[in-house]
Amino acid sequence: MSGSAERDRLLDLVAEHVLAHGTSGQSLSGIARAVGSNNRMLLYYFGGKEDLLDEACQRAVRSFPAVAQALGHVHVEPDLCTGLGKAWLDITEPANLPFLRLFFERYGSALRDPAENAGYLDRMALTGWPTELADELLARGVEASGARRAGLEIVALWRGLQLALLAGADRDELTAVHDAAAGRLVRELAGRNTVAPQS
Known part of the structure; x- marks a missing residue:
């Protein structure tokens, strides 16, 4: 799987996760566990937790x-x-x-x-x-x-x-x-x- 495809896959999973569980109190490690990844990969693809949550919320709107x-x-x-x-x-x-x-x-x-x-x-x-x-x-x-x-x-x-x-x-x-x-x-x-x- 290409890097961009893996990034999209992870972003879809994080979007589903925050729709179900919200963003309050979410740690990067907790998000990583929930989507079957790890901190290093999420940091590599998204730069930081706030950037990840921002993108995940933007991605979530696709379901609406x-x-x-x-x-x-x-x-x-x-x-x-x-x-x-x-x-x-x-x-x-x-x-x-x-x-x-x-x-x-x-x-x-x-x-x-x-x-x-x-x-x-x-x-x-x-x-x-x-x-x-x-x-x-x-x-x-x-x-x-x-x-x-x-x-x-x-x-x-x-x-x-x-x-x-x-x-x-x-x-x-x-x-x-x-x-x-x-x-x-x-x-x-x-x-x-x-x-x-x-x-």
């Missing part, structure tokens, strides 16, 4: 295609509110709750040591989905600073409501809250004449 592909709705729907609403519904499908629990557990763990997890936190808070949404808004005619703020606001809205969902709030009620907030944001952008007319 509705999450991985959610932003596609924003790109293809002519109406921005409709696209945001469909993305929210995809992300919060009941089948996706195991991934959302893992995501927020990993996020919380990373916040305990921000220096060690700087790249991960930057991607979660400032780049990643916020940047992808900002790029879409730019393409729709929103000026750069407004697009950046709106991208951050949308992701903040989603994550806050996802936490409420995981805590037991009613999904239908949260969807109504989401749609109202997303509608206000889109109207605000349109009111500043920063959204291009929809085709």
